Structures are given as C-alpha cells and as structure tokens.
Amino acid sequence: MANTTTDAVMLRMTAIRKSFDALPVLKGIDLAVRCGEVLAIIGPSGSGKSTLLRCANRLESIDSGTIEVVGKTLAKTQGTRAVYAAPEKSREILAHMGMVFQQFNLFPHMTVMENLIEAPMQVKGMKREEILPYASELLEKVGLTGRADSYPAQLSGGQQQRVAIARALAMQPDIMLFDEPTSALDPELTGEVLRTMRELAAEHMTMLVVTHEMAFAREAASHVIFMADGHIVEQGEPKTFFEHPKEERTRAFLQNML
C-alpha cells in the first residue's frame, strides 16, 4: 500500500472520450493523480463524473484516450480507437485499484467477514488463516469489530458502506475509487463513512472521490476537479477553488450546493 506522498503519478488519464450510443459523455478529459493525493471530482448530475471514474477501472470502456496506472498502460489510442492491454495484463493493472460504490454492492449471501476475505482467497489464492488477521484489522479500522458474522442486511447503510471500504482495502490496492459513496445514505449516516475516508486520506491512500459532499472536498481533498457537460470546467487546490472560483459555471454550482 502506498503510504507516502511522492511525485509519482498513480493514475493518468489523457484525452479521454466516451459516448453512450451517440451521446458524448466525456469530451476530452485529462487528469493526473499523484501518490497520496485525494482528488475530489464534483459537478452536477449528468456531468460525466461517475462515468470518468468507471472508465478509470474499466467498468466502462473508453472510446479514445490513454489510461496509465502506476506507469503501466491500461488503454491507449491506436488510430482512432482506444486499445486495451491484453486480458492478463489488464487484470494485473486493474488490481492496483479498489472501488467503493454508491449502492455498496456487498455480497448479500455472505457475512461481513466472508465479504472481506472472498476476493483475497479466490483471486490471490490466499488461505483463510492468512487473510483473517488482516481482515480483522481492517474491520477494526472501519469500526466494525464485532460485526464480522453479521449479514449485510443486518447492518445500517453507513455500516454497509464501511464494510465495502474494508472489502476493497482487503485486496491492498494502491488507488481507491469512490463513486458517490454517501449519496445513498441518510444524512445522519454520511458522517461515519466520511470519517473513515478521512482516516484513509490521512494515511496517504491515493483516492479519487466523486462526491456531492462539499465539506469533504474542501477539507479532505488535495485537489478538486469541477466537471460539467463532459468537460473539466475548473480545477485547483480546494482552498482557492472554493473561495475564489474563477468560472461563472463553478460559482453557480457552488452557490447551489451551499
């Protein structure tokens, strides 16, 4: 796991274009996330921010552009279309990233602990005893020691999302992607999830966070990107970005959010 902020670029996306059928959703996006950085991506719904995140780990395929993860090329434009790395190589590159979803997507038929150890056992071929100590550590970290034998349906939304974070961490990714992690939660439950994310950020985990939580973006992010209509409209350090937005579009959006 990456534990220090360095200049190493963990994720670089260049000239990303993506359409759904004939509808362009990403119209040439460039971004780079350095080791230990927390990148907050904000913007109105339909701006393409979730799609951008889903393109980073190939839940969606890009039409053209380049994606590099820890220096390895996942996709690159050849001619007019993006070509992906071979399946084996692709899988290896994607293993650097973990993802947390808006709807948690925990495996409902497995206990909390089984959710955590499933992928390390299946994918990495680890033995139960090998992964259990680390999994317990992760549960403690997200404040859910004692819920190891619960099923997801027995947990609150906030608890489920914290399990989902621990599940992604169990694969020891270098980059964590968060797709609106608190949007499906009751307001009183968002705090516990954001706290867990802040702790992760404090440990210098490299993070990309698509969010509507302006307070989180302002306080925990090292860099903010504002997207609208498939473009990056404005970006910068949180302080400057929130206090002195340059673009009219950004100002209007922030006005609405506060």
Added chain:
Amino acid sequence: MAHLSDTVWQMLEGSTVTFEIFCVTLVLALPLGVLASLGRLSAFRPVSLLMELYVWLMRGTPLMLQLLFVYFALPMVGIRLPDMAAALLAFTLNYAAYFAEIFRAGLEAVPKGQYEAAKTLGMSYPQTMRRIILPQVIRIVLPPVSNETINLVKDTSLIYILAMNDLLRVARTIVQREFDMTPFLIAGLFYLAMTFVLTWMFKRLEAHYGKYDN
C-alpha cells in the same frame, strides 16, 4: 386384507417407474436448464435466438404431444429408443425449457452491481458466477423451481399413453379389472406423499438459502 396389500404392492412397483422418471428428469433438466438460460442471455445472437426457439417450442406444445412425437415419430426417421429413454428424452427437453426460463429470470434479478463489485475485486467471470451470482440465483429461483418440480411428479402420469406401467396406469388397470375405485384413492395418496416430501425439502432449502435475508 391380503387383497389390499397385494394392490398396494403392485402400485409400489408402478411408483418406482414414476419415481425413476421423476428423478432422472430432474437430474438432467436442471443443469440443462442452467445452460439453456445462459445461452438465452448470451450476447451471441444465434445462440440466444436458438434457445428462444427451443423454449417457445417446448412451452408452446403439449408435453403429451412431445411424448407421442418422440415415441412414434422419431422411429419413422430411424431413431428408435427404448420406452424409458424415449419418455426421459421428452420429459427432460420439456422441463429444461421451463427451468431455463426460471433461471433466466433469476439471473436477471441479480443487480448489475454484484458483477461490478466482483470485477473490481479482480474476480474472473467463472469465479463471479460460482461464488457470487449463482448462490443468489438459487435463492430467487427456489420457489418457482419447487413449483415445477411438484408439477413434474404429476406430469409423470402422462406416460400411461406410452404403455409404461407407472403408478397411475397400474391403478387404472386394477380398477378396470376389479371394478373397485380404491386403487385411485391409493394412487392419490402416493402422489400426495411424494409432493409432501418435496414440499418439505424445498422448505428446508429455502430456509437455508434465505438465512441472510433478514
């Protein structure tokens, strides 16, 4: 009383034929149904169309007609099967089609997010199906599969037209010979006993697979 026990004995023999058809059909039709449902959901058009056609044919014509076809029409083109094999072929093809539709609905009921979560954790497609999707599908399809299975117990009686001595045919033979309706009552009790056991088994299965659902 010796007479009654004799009747019950003959009917027990008949029920072994019923039971054999039931068991073999179930064992063959369930995995075949899984394959057919995967084919039906395949992105490869020819496969999904073929499976749609298969399901349409099997569900769109009476099982009785399918039995007669396998038994009488196939020999005309040189395919001659033993009685039991012919019956099993028709039953299996018919039931696999119904199971395929049930499994398709079950597969479609699992949220897309489950596949995505498994994928972002690095799991392969076979791992995802085996460990994540199918256990959830089983829970969803148990009630309808239970329904179809109970139907199968009763549908086995259709083979009387192939002159095979199943439970119902044995009962009818005795009734016609002795003008006594008791064998029909006994047959009814036999079917009820079989469906009772099945209902109980499926209840246990549903409890087992539904344990996380609270």
